[in-house]
Amino acid sequence: MIKHSSTSVITVSHLKKTYGNVIADEDVSFVVNEGEIFGLLGPNGAGKTTTVECITGLRRPDGGTISVLGLDPQVDRDALHPVVGVQLQSSTFPDRLKVCEILDMYQSFYLNPANPEELAQALGLGEKLGSYYKTLSGGQKQRLAVALALIGQPKVAVLDEMTTGLDPQGRLDTWELIEKTRDRGTTVILVSHYMEEAERLCDRVALIDHGRIIALDTPYGLAEKVTGGKQVLFLPSQPFNDGLLTTLPEVKTVEHQGKRVKVVGSGQLVNAVILTLAKNGIEALDIQSEGATLEDAFVKLTGRHIHENKEV
Amino acid sequence: MNSTRIKTPRAAFGKLLLNESRLAWRIPIGLGTGLGLPLLLLVIFGSIPALSQVSSDLGGFSYFALSFPILLDVTVLTLSIMLLPRSLIKYRETGILRRLSVTPVPPSWLLAAQIVINLAIVVVGIILLTAAGVTAFGLEPPKNILEFLLANGLTMASLFAVGLCIAAVVRSDAVAQGIGALLFFALMFFGGIWIPRPLMPAVLLNISNWTPLGSSVDAIQRAMQGLFPSPQSILVLTAYTLVLGYLAVRYFKWE
The missing domain is CATH 3.40.50.300 (P-loop containing nucleotide triphosphate hydrolases)
Known part of the structure; x- marks a missing residue:
């Protein structure tokens, strides 16, 4: 700011x-x-x-x-x-x-x-x-x-x-x-x-x-603050202890979705997650990263999309 | 914080005027109807021999000579009450005045530029009509130029005040067009286009004298003969100018 x-x-x-x-x-x-x-x-x-x-x-x-x-x-x-x-x-x-x-x-x-x-x-x-x-x-x-x-x-x-x-x-x-x-x-x-x-x-x-x-x-601060930040979704090469990631300052939550893992956090989230995993000999495959957008923030704050009047 | 008044460059008015003249030239409705229509009428009236006959019923004038001041007024009317208000209303409707109001140039400058352009066309029209009437159709030239100028000047002032009043209070172009057309024919009637003023019954003539066109025709007619405009016509035209001009300024809406 x-x-x-x-x-x-x-x-x-x-x-x-x-x-x-x-x-x-x-x-x-x-x-x-x-x-x-x-x-x-x-x-x-x-x-x-x-x-x-x-x-x-x-x-x-x-x-x-x-x-x-x-x-x-x-x-x-x-x-x-x-x-x-x-x-x-x-x-x-x-x-x-x-x-x-x-x-x-x-x-x-x-x-x-x-x-x-x-x-x-x-x-x-x-x-x-x-x-x-x-x-x-x-x-x-x-x-x-x-x-x-x-x-x-x-x-x-x-x-x-x-x-x-x-x-x-x-x-x-x-x-x-x-x-x-x-x-x-x-x-x-x-x-x-x-x-x-x-x-x-x-x-x-x-x-x-x-x-x-x-x-x-x-814009970034708003999106992050309102929506709880960004998320990264990946397929670990082998199972790992969630504690590896949850102790990182950037990470907020770790969630397993079948074989995949979804990590929500803020700041340099992707770097932090990949580096930590790599140090522990785990490879993150098929990485998908999503930042929260202003649109997400708007929806969260008003319960509406900015262009339409439709309810979410 | 600071109260320094930053002056608007004076060249701005010149540029406004330049663009308004370009528009007048590119959309020549003002030139066409304001100059073309009365010239056409002049040619028609001037080419019918019967109309040039001097008649004692008409106070020793020909119908042609009597209609000449009205033709001059057609030019003034067309530009002042038909076209000027429509341009200004369109500028208001399309947000041009509003856009100007957030620049250093006040929207009143655009209004002034419009008045200048339309007055200029009127002046050209009056000169053209007079020259054509005198050279091609045997019209007696005005005997006293100063009085002729005074009569025409008062006419322009009063009719432009009428036009500005319309522009001030009417919101839509279509309504302004209707009002303009209605006023045009009403004023022309009292000016004597259908019943020449010498043939008007006393009551009608009296009403005519209190209308801008009746007074204008009377003043121009007298000036053509070298007579000073009657005090009543000067008074009537001045009163219309001042009262309607005041109302226009008082009630003009910029948005």
């Missing part, structure tokens, strides 16, 4: 937002540190988008406080918008403008913009610079929206479902760009319901459900 010594860039405390009778955010608190990629994960309707809309000043919270780079998004909008780049879920652009024209217009809004062409290249839009917006595929429109969020070289980038509708290659390109952007010092907060995206990109994730943060940790 990133230590508290880092400077906090976004502080959300006790955010509450309701639309009529519908509670979007019940009580949301978290801190995003400088230079980290922070993920807000949760199913549709969990309150993720409302949270980032309050952070960017688009919505006024009903309760709680938000500070972004020391600014109040409702009061200091003029100071906030030059340094915060935003990609909204449902923004479109005029059909009959070309990609390069939209990029050129948006770069003129900022004092120190990125090079529009390089940005387009990095996102695989280089060939599309001269194309009308309406001829772009859904994924290309999405990538343009990401480009426009980053074109001002913002201190903070807020990305709401940035890879929805992208093909695998587009997703990889986008992830790479976000990592590079972070390496240049931008703090990123991203909303997602792709666990894979969060595992790959995020330094820390907050799982949000029914308007509350239900867990907050590194």
Whole structure:
């Protein structure tokens, strides 16, 4: 986990937002540190988008406080918008403008913009610079929206479902760009319901459900903490005493499933098990190792899968 | 922490304007209907000899001469109450204004760019119509240019205020289209497109004088003869501009 010594860039405390009778955010608190990629994960309707809309000043919270780079998004909008780049879920652009024209217009809004062409290249839009917006595929429109969020070289980038509708290659390109952007010092907060995206990109994730943060940790830490860690399944070359393994700090439980052995634990579990067995002249055959995933964590915490509403 | 106001680069407005002009050119509905329709009407009216006959019933004017101010107003109406609100509502519906509201550029700049572009088309239209009428169809040129400009300027201001008011309160493009069309024909009626103002019964003429188009036609007509627009028409057009302009600013929804 990133230590508290880092400077906090976004502080959300006790955010509450309701639309009529519908509670979007019940009580949301978290801190995003400088230079980290922070993920807000949760199913549709969990309150993720409302949270980032309050952070960017688009919505006024009903309760709680938000500070972004020391600014109040409702009061200091003029100071906030030059340094915060935003990609909204449902923004479109005029059909009959070309990609390069939209990029050129948006770069003129900022004092120190990125090079529009390089940005387009990095996102695989280089060939599309001269194309009308309406001829772009859904994924290309999405990538343009990401480009426009980053074109001002913002201190903070807020990305709401940035890879929805992208093909695998587009997703990889986008992830790479976000990592590079972070390496240049931008703090990123991203909303997602792709666990894979969060595992790959995020330094820390907050799982949000029914308007509350239900867990907050590194993706790995979260998965491990919630699901009891990872497991390794193998076929021993000869029977052995369970005590060999249960004494290891990495090992939690040892269980026999017919001829096979299932070991659950954490840390460098696979290495520890194989080395210990080898030292005792036992070979582990047909090794299958599984790490717990964020998805497992989500299911465990909410009793639901993140994408479907089906009960587990 | 810091209250330093970071200025938005001024070039941004130029870029907005540039892209709005590109759109006006690529989707030439404004150019087509705003300039094309009144020009076509001018050609038709100007080519029928009977309409160019001076008639004492019409107060010593020809029907053609009387219809000319209305043709100018067709241009203004088309762009101000039919097209401008639709563009702005579409920008709101599709999230373009919302997206702008999280950039350093306020969405009002896009609205301003839209007004500038549409006004520019109107000005071109008025010049084209006047030039065509005078050179090809024997229209008497306006006797006093300043009064002609004043009358047209007041017309534009009041009708753009009407259009902005529609854009402010109407949520959907389809509804705006309906309201625009309805207002277009209602205003044209009071402007005298079907019954020229000199032939209107007193009651109708009185109502006409209180509508933006009636006042506008009266003011332009007088300017064509070299007369100063009547105080009533100036008052009516100014009042529409101020009241509706205020309402538009007060009630405009950016989302």
